[in-house]
Amino acid sequence: xxxxxxxxxxTGSSRGIGAAIAEVxxxxxxxxxxxxxxxxxxxxxAKKCKENGSKQVLETIADLTxxxxxxxxxxxxxxxxxxxxxxxxxxxxxxxxxxxDYTGESFDKILSVNLKAPIYLTKIAKPxxxxxxxxxxxxxxxxxxxxxxxYFMYGITKSGINYFTKTTAARTIRYFLKIxxxxxxxxxxxxxxxxxxxxxxxxxxFYFAGFAKDGIRCNAICPGxxxxxxxxxxxxxxxxxxALTAEASLLNGKVATVExxxxxxxxxASEKAAMVTGECIVIDGGRxxxxxxx
Ligand SMILES: NC(=O)c1ccc[n+]([C@@H]2O[C@H](COP(=O)([O-])OP(=O)(O)OC[C@H]3O[C@@H](n4cnc5c(N)ncnc54)[C@H](OP(=O)(O)O)[C@@H]3O)[C@@H](O)[C@H]2O)c1
Numbered sequence: 001x002x003x004x005x006x007x008x009x010x011t012g013s014s015r016g017i018g019a020a021i022a023e024v025x026x027x028x029x030x031x032x033x034x035x036x037x038x039x040x041x042x043x044x045x046a047k048k049c050k051e052n053g054s055k056q057v058l059e060t061i062a063d064l065t066x067x068x069x070x071x072x073x074x075x076x077x078x079x080x081x082x083x084x085x086x087x088x089x090x091x092x093x094x095x096x097x098x099x100x101d102y103t104g105e106s107f108d109k110i111l112s113v114n115l116k117a118p119i120y121l122t123k124i125a126k127p128x129x130x131x132x133x134x135x136x137x138x139x140x141x142x143x144x145x146x147x148x149x150x151y152f153m154y155g156i157t158k159s160g161i162n163y164f165t166k167t168t169a170a171r172t173i174r175y176f177l178k179i180x181x182x183x184x185x186x187x188x189x190x191x192x193x194x195x196x197x198x199x200x201x202x203x204x205x206f207y208f209a210g211f212a213k214d215g216i217r218c219n220a221i222c223p224g225x226x227x228x229x230x231x232x233x234x235x236x237x238x239x240x241x242x243a244l245t246a247e248a249s250l251l252n253g254k255v256a257t258v259e260x261x262x263x264x265x266x267x268x269a270s271e272k273a274a275m276v277t278g279e280c281i282v283i284d285g286g287r288x289x290x291x292x293x294x
Pocket of ligand 1: 015041222
């Protein structure tokens with residue numbers, strides 16, 4: 001795949017990590033389909049991407065809680081560029097609440113944006129990715145590696161992203177060969193029943209290749225805490241700053257930046273990562289390892 005004329009669709013690209021991903025892809029000359037709900041912010045990102053080297057940037061206003069908006073997003077992308085090489089499922093929202101404060105309504109909302117939208121977009125992107133042997137980068141989170149106070153709903157959606165990433169990339173299922181007295185061979189998928197256990201079976205691992213059989217890779221990135229609107233929108237700045245200090249890594253006390261995450265997304269989408277699929281890669285300067293050991 002020629003990096004310079006890749007078509008890349010990035011959700012949640014009106015600001016934060018998604019905007020940084022768009023800008024790094026733009027530097028490589030990629031053609032971009034960017035999307036969000038905020039028209040002005042999206043246009044600002046489009047302008048920067050063009051300045052950074054992208055020849056064409058499509059802006060689509062879409063609410064990812066609506067399937068019709070996602071259909072429109074995909075249709076416009078294909079109509080404009082004629083193909084899709086990379087889908088970056090980046091958009092997400094945060095909802096901080098304890099179990100005691102849980103409401104079905106808030107869970108439905110976060111589930112829609114953070115998990116159902118990436119699944120639906122993957123489904124409608126697949127026919128196009130098959131043609132380009134393209135790939136998917138999902139945005140997960142450090143919350144999948146340890147527990148955070150109040151983040152259980154967000155964490156469930158991001159753990160779902162990790163599972164979805166792995167099963168989309170490649171699935172494994174066991175099968176068994178049974179040979180009867182007439183030397184006839186039968187294939188059984190799944191687990192043997194007790195009566196079947198008494199027969200002569202040859203166990204085999206059998207790989208249902210998932211998207212891998214179509215040459216499509218799928219990976220996820222799990223960033224640590226990064227200063228973006230996702231927190232600043234509903235937490236006082238001082239609390240975010242305290243959290244950023246607490247999350248400082250062993251790498252010179254730094255936390256990762258939106259550019260660090262964007263560089264990883266561009267790497268995973270590139271031919272340099274041709275043999276990487278089903279991975280959920282943590283970017284937090286090693287902080288999560290030290291947390292586990294505390
Ligand atoms: N920042 C962190 O510390 C951190 C850490 C780990 C993982 N992440 C993950 O990184 C990704 C990007 O986060 P961020 O920090 O860049 O967040 P952000 O600054 O809040 O940006 C979120 C993006 O998602 C879009 N979005 C949200 N709800 C949407 C909806 N219903 N329909 C369409 N677009 C929607 C927003 O666009 P509009 O407002 O224009 O609609 C915006 O572009 C997310 O998946 C997040 O979970 C972030």
